[in-house]
Amino acid sequence: MVDIDLDALEPTDFIQEAVLEDLKNGRFNYVRTRLPPEPNGYLHIGHVKAFLIDYNTAKLFGGELYLRFDDTNPAREETEYVDAIKEDIQWLGIEWAKETYASDYFELLYEWAIRLIKIGLAYVDDQSPEEVSRNRGTLTEPGIESPFRNRSVEENLDLLERMKNGAFPEGSRVLRAKIDMSHPNMVMRDPTMYRIMHTSHHRTGSKWCIYPMYDWSHGQNDSMEGITHSLCSLEYEIHRPLYEWFLEHLGEFKSRQIEFSRLNMTYTMMSKRKLRKLIEEGIVKDWDDPRLTTLRGLRRRGYTPEAILDFNKRTGVSKVNIVNSGVMVDYALLEACIRDDLNKRALRKMAVLKPLKLVIDNYPEDQVEEMEAINNPEDESAGTRKVPFSKVLYIEQDDFLEDPPKKFYRLFPGNEVRLRYAYFITCTDVVKDEQGNIIEVHCTFDPETHGGNAPDGRRVKSTIHWVSAQHAVPAEVRLYDRLFTKEQPDDVENGEEYATYVNPASLEIIERAFAEPGLAGTQPGEKFQFERTGYFCVDPDSKENKLVFNRTVALRDSWAKFQEQQKN
């Protein structure tokens, strides 16, 4: 029973409004939702939307959430996935009241099937899969009734039991609901309830030789568990009449199904089948490849549960149906969410991704100063730290140009910039190798500007980051970009393959970057902002003697954007 003040509740979407209405008008007096993953692959960001709708709806009304694995197809489901899915859901912070399996109800479901046979509403069909398909009709033409449709109850009962016990080969028979072969809704044209599979199940072993179809299992499981609100995506809307038909004739408890838009995102793929293909073809390494929008990929990439929850909140809930039964959300929104979260929380560090040697000619040879740096300008309580400074430094290659274009404010011959938290420097000279590559930049510093402030009040246009060459720790840095160059990579155009749209620059490995010494010893999962370049986290590949960082997302970069504009 709900013992909360319904009038005080604030529903945040149309589903919660509908549930509130059901509670107010007495259709239900409690709320129980269910979260129904199929244990046949890893979770991706699209699943999160569905999960959070179930979780948040139950939570708002003081109800409970069941985690029910839809394990009705043993040919593709494994325990390994069950564990991984639970781990991912927990990582997000979703709690469930009870863990159940569709297979928990195989026995009861079988009894219900017998009841349907007994009232003449289900029959064993001996047609081949091809015949069943051919006789289903088309979208505009009615189907043809099976010659086995009017078998006696006794024969149906006998055949089903023998099917269950393994008397017949796979594909030889199915149990079908007897509804209407000319129904305009294809789902209602005598849908299959059980098929024969001589496959061992991850939980029931070899006990069953028949397994229920999703359409026969799901709605009945909802009923058996007393699920009040069965929340699912739009493509199940046309299945709702079938679920209601079953329960109506069985005389069992009816859940209310409410459908919502699925989440699709630009520059990525959501379907498990396609994700699996990416892995099999070696385009990405595994389910946790940081370029994937799987939960494991996002986690390894450095995304936080908070950012993903925020993303979910910002994308909302609706029934808008633009593509693939749902909406198409801009990938940039996800990036905005992680930037927002990490901006507030991540400690700042300095790291030079593409090092260029900088020598301060007038700085004493052996001197080392400890410069005070702010750990997080967004959070004063994060305090400060000391960063060693000396005569020879590394700066970013991108921060120096011998012959700069207009609007380039960084270092170039004759120009003065600030080294973050250190000094003002002026570039005096450039050293090149025989091929003409710049290998060293020389400058002088102004001792009066210690800490980065000029007592005479003069200003510089730019502040650049640095690390002291003799103190820096080397690190491998993996720069990621979107996996595809096309907004909808699965919208494959004539003759092409989605592989055509794979972004060749989706992964760039920098073998030898240099980080400030404070980064030594950091542990996998730790997150930082490398000033001026982006947010990074320590990869699980990282070892005591070899740091590995993943770039979660780059900082917004108006200079890079400006350059991009100039090109176009």
Place this chain on the structure above:
RNA sequence: UGGGGCGUGGUGUAACGGUAACACACCGGCCUUUGGAGCCGUGGUUCUUGGUUCGAAUCCAGGCGCCCCAGCCA
């Protein structure tokens, strides 16, 4: 050409018959010891046509467009 859904700036969501709002993106500007962050500003005849109404994104009717369904997948 059957059935079921959905149409609000580029994208996603609000507005529950009473001045179309918010976020992201984009483009300007301010500010800045991160070209980050922050702050301010410019973008829409609410798919369309007609009707009801003092008043319509909202209610009604027609049209158009898009998505889903012909697995012994879920």
